[in-house]
Amino acid sequence: KVSADVVGVVGTQAGAGHVPAGRLSAHDEEDAALEAAMRLLREQLVDMENVANSIIRPILTSATKYLEKLVLKLHKEDFQNPDLNRTSSYISDIENRLQAIKHKVLYLFDATTTPYEYSCRQMAARVVSFFIRQASLHQPMSEEGKMKLSTDIAQIQFAVGTVYNVEKLGALFKELKAFRSLLFMDTGGVPHCMEVRNAIVHPLNVLHHLFSRAATPSLLPLPHVHSGKSLEDYSEELDLLADMALEGTAQQYDCYYDTWQSISALVDAYEHAHEADAGQQAQLVEAIRGVGMAFWPPLDVTH
Incomplete structure (x- = not known):
């Protein structure tokens, strides 16, 4: 196995004594020849790395x-x-x-x-x-x-x-x-915690997890369950959205807006089913909306 880093060092050292053509000593000519050989070897190492990639990545x-x-x-x-x-x-x-x-x-x-x-x-x-x-x-x-x-x-x-x-x-x-x-974490504290406010946990992962806290899961089905999709299909959809995300920008979660709208509709229905419950389920609804509104505020339709 040949280290590209070692070759790079040797190649640099070999070319250190280079002088203009016509004034080369025999020793300098050897150095120049070695430098050329090292340059060719470095190019071949790049090709070898590409071949290695083509082998290991599919596996x-x-x-x-x-x-x-x-x-x-x-x-x-x-x-x-x-x-x-x-x-x-x-x-x-x-x-x-x-x-x-x-x-x-x-x-x-x-x-x-x-x-x-x-x-x-x-x-x-x-x-x-x-x-x-x-x-x-x-x-x-x-x-x-x-x-x-x-x-x-x-x-x-x-x-x-x-x-x-x-x-x-x-x-x-x-x-x-x-x-x-x-x-x-207490449900009421989820929207305000550092893990959520700083998006350390992806907001969709937070919302999905909050669904697991529903007292009656059948009344608050996860988005893929409500739409009759498999977990695999739903994950593929989220992967496609992730590919569209503008990482590191203020708009990086915009591509998930429609997903949030679907979640919001499910929460509205759940709240209606538990409208007489002013306890934990009301707190859950508030927590889900708090997370969602932090990342996907209502669109301003007046402009």
Whole structure:
């Protein structure tokens, strides 16, 4: 294995003694020839990196798709009356699959190369983001269920960490930790907490999670349930919207406005069904609207 960094250093040093043509000594001519060879080698290393990308990316893309299917098994777990002494089966499946990927696929590649680093990061990021989304979409969830999910969050971090340091995912790592904290937060405090106000947790993930707190889940169905879509189809829709998002701008959540409108309509219907309830359910309605209005204020139709 040849390190491009080493070649770069050698090439630079080789060219350090370059002098104008016609005044080259035999030693300088050797240096010039070596510099030319190193330049050619650097170009070939770029080609080799592209080939490596073309090999490893399809493999890990396929592996990531399979991991997504395992994450979806989260919805087969009982988060209403869970067995807190048992590891969630989908977590065990994810751990086993990641171990297989590490020992049967990744060991074939040089872990110090850019293609390896980039591909592993992409796979880890997708598993973590997909997990957070599916965790937020699970309904219903009891207090014991939140404890079970909290344990799952710690275990998914450990599992993904076998192929990539989750802390290096930056914003996604922060969202994973913040979502875990959000689970145990009082409903009324959710719209005002730092995790939500600073969008550490994606606002749609916050809204989806709040749906899991409904006293009567059938009266507050999640958007995909209400529209008769599968979780896979709904996730694909959200992925397409995410591709349209203007990251890092004030408009980065604008592409989700129609999704918020659908959620808002469901909340209106839920409020009507619980109009005599001035307790927790009224607080839930207020919390959902508080989060939604913070990111998608009403459009000004007067201009």
